[in-house]
Amino acid sequence: MSRKLRIVHCFRSPVGGIFRHVRDLADAQLAAGHEVGIVCDSSTGGEHEERLFAEIEPKLTLGVRRTAMQRHVGIGDIGAAWRAHRLVSELKPDILHGHGAKGGAYARLFGSLFRASRSRVARIYSPHGGSLHYDADTATGKIFFLAEGLLGRLTDQFLFVSDYERRSYEAKIGKPRAPARLVHNGLRAEEFKRVNDAPNAADFLYIGMMRDLKGPDLFIEALATASQTLGRKLSAVMVGDGDDKPGYEARARELADRIDVAFRPAMPAREAFRLGRIMVVPSRAEAMPYIVLEALAAGRPMIASAVGGIPEVFGTDSPVLVTPDIDAIAGHMVTAIGDVAAYRAKMPPQKELKARFSAAVMARSIESAYLETLKRIS
Numbered sequence: 001m002s003r004k005l006r007i008v009h010c011f012r013s014p015v016g017g018i019f020r021h022v023r024d025l026a027d028a029q030l031a032a033g034h035e036v037g038i039v040c041d042s043s044t045g046g047e048h049e050e051r052l053f054a055e056i057e058p059k060l061t062l063g064v065r066r067t068a069m070q071r072h073v074g075i076g077d078i079g080a081a082w083r084a085h086r087l088v089s090e091l092k093p094d095i096l097h098g099h100g101a102k103g104g105a106y107a108r109l110f111g112s113l114f115r116a117s118r119s120r121v122a123r124i125y126s127p128h129g130g131s132l133h134y135d136a137d138t139a140t141g142k143i144f145f146l147a148e149g150l151l152g153r154l155t156d157q158f159l160f161v162s163d164y165e166r167r168s169y170e171a172k173i174g175k176p177r178a179p180a181r182l183v184h185n186g187l188r189a190e191e192f193k194r195v196n197d198a199p200n201a202a203d204f205l206y207i208g209m210m211r212d213l214k215g216p217d218l219f220i221e222a223l224a225t226a227s228q229t230l231g232r233k234l235s236a237v238m239v240g241d242g243d244d245k246p247g248y249e250a251r252a253r254e255l256a257d258r259i260d261v262a263f264r265p266a267m268p269a270r271e272a273f274r275l276g277r278i279m280v281v282p283s284r285a286e287a288m289p290y291i292v293l294e295a296l297a298a299g300r301p302m303i304a305s306a307v308g309g310i311p312e313v314f315g316t317d318s319p320v321l322v323t324p325d326i327d328a329i330a331g332h333m334v335t336a337i338g339d340v341a342a343y344r345a346k347m348p349p350q351k352e353l354k355a356r357f358s359a360a361v362m363a364r365s366i367e368s369a370y371l372e373t374l375k376r377i378s
Contacts, residue, residue: 005034005370008062010084010110011103013044014053015266016209017290018052018099018128021161023056023187030059030362035212037062039084040103041069046241062091065102069102082255085110095122095370099129108154122373123152125127128158128248129287129308132168133213139141141172148173156318157373159183159366161288162309179376181369185288186310186362187297191270192354194299198274201263202235203337205276207269207291208283209241215257215282215305215324220261222329227258229334234261237275239267270293278336283307284324293357301344304330313348313357320346 007029009022026036037060045053057064065087069080088096088110096114098107104125111123123220131148134141152173160178161164166182204223209216216238227234238248238261246264252261266276269291273279279295279302286308293313295302306308314321320343322328334344 003371003374005029005094005374006037006062006092007034007095007097007370008037008039008088008091009099009103010045010088011096012041012071013100014040014049014066015045017185017287018103019049021050021128022099022125023052024188024268024370025363025366026056026146026358028359030061032363034315035061037065037093039065039067039087039091039106039143040067043068043070046266048241048268052154054225065091066078069272071080071102079108080299085113089114091121093121094374095124097124099126100128101148104130107146108151110338111156112154120378122370122377123154124370124373125155125157126161127165127169127287128161129165129285132165132172132287133285136172145173152177156377157181157369159369160185161185162197162312164309164312165287169358175202179369179373181324181365183362183365183369184309184357185290185293185294185347186357187353188359189354190200192297192350195270195273197277201274202237202276203261203278204234204236204333205279206238206240207270207272207279207295208281208289210238210240210245210248212244213284215284216240216244216248217251218282218284218324218329219280220248220255220259222260222280222333224255224256224258225326225330226337228335229330230337233258233260234333234337235262237262237264237272239264239272239275241266258296260371269324270298273300277301278303278333280333281305281310282324282329286310289369290314293353296347296353297350297357299344299350301336301340303329303336311365315348315351318348319348374378 067083096105131144281304288309
């Protein structure tokens with residue numbers, strides 16, 4: 001290691017793929033001898049996330065600092081930003097890496113304030129989808145993209161997790177002013193071990209946040225449609241948490257004569273994989289979802305939306321890709337459940353996945369980007 005860095009990861013919600021990404025990066029950066037800390041929201045996450053914090057916090061040399069950060073833009077952001085700025089400034093970072101829309105905004109604004117006081121902190125931004133999910137033709141989208149364009153002037157390095165994300169940024173905001181690098185999410189070596197079905201596994205499995213963007217409503221309606229096509233009741237397990245979960249539970253109860261759906265709280269992915277024979281990722285929008293990589297590494301057959309960076313994993317012509325539409329998903333469900341072994345054979349080869357989506361490769365590429373950025377701004 002040529003230089004010991006003080007690295008602070010700033011993001012809003014400690015759930016899902018962003019939190020997974022940061023934990024993997026932190027582990028690799030600590031192993032490389034750097035000092036690492038986290039600043040994030042204190043008002044989101046449940047028991048599962050608290051267990052994850054309990055695992056990583058003792059290892060973080062700069063610790064975990066949490067303060068309330070609201071999801072939507074509003075007057076409360078003023079107080080939240082002030083508190084977060086104070087926490088970050090106490091850590092005196094060399095690298096301030098913002099993840100997602102809000103974490104990225106905070107990191108670049110705070111980093112610019114530090115630069116004004118002659119601190120040579122590098123302002124790194126990973127969108128992880130974030131504001132790029134908005135439609136460019138809506139008023140909200142136009143406001144967010146204007147803000148992203150202004151913040152782009154305060155960015156020293158962009159790190160995109162998929163080529164789709166990079167192309168979306170260029171289409172909606174413009175070509176990045178700062179250097180940009182594509183670094184796919186990666187998995188640890190031990191994750192490439194097959195997970196077998198539980199004896200009582202359901203027909204289908206959904207794992208993810210309980211919000212419409214991730215498509216749990218599409219999953220439920222498609223399951224009911226597939227059940228009607230097959231003339232028998234299909235079963236499913238839905239794993240995850242979120243404010244919209246009660247509505248999905250209510251809809252599943254309304255369709256109880258056609259489908260049997262069990263809801264479970266968030267849990268480690270490899271535990272959840274055993275609960276259903278076929279995984280379904282019905283997202284309306286994504287960047288590069290970890291759950292897709294994790295499931296494939298575990299040898300799980302999958303139906304996945306052809307959105308975001310997902311086609312980069314399977315290949316654009318893969319027969320397992322589907323539009324995020326009820327009838328299309330239901331059709332794939334009927335096909336997959338008809339011959340699970342044949343459907344499993346359509347998944348990408350394990351050797352190819354290991355070569356392309358390695359956590360070690362991801363961490364080395366990001367460290368290289370950090371060092372190049374510091375050299376450029378010094």
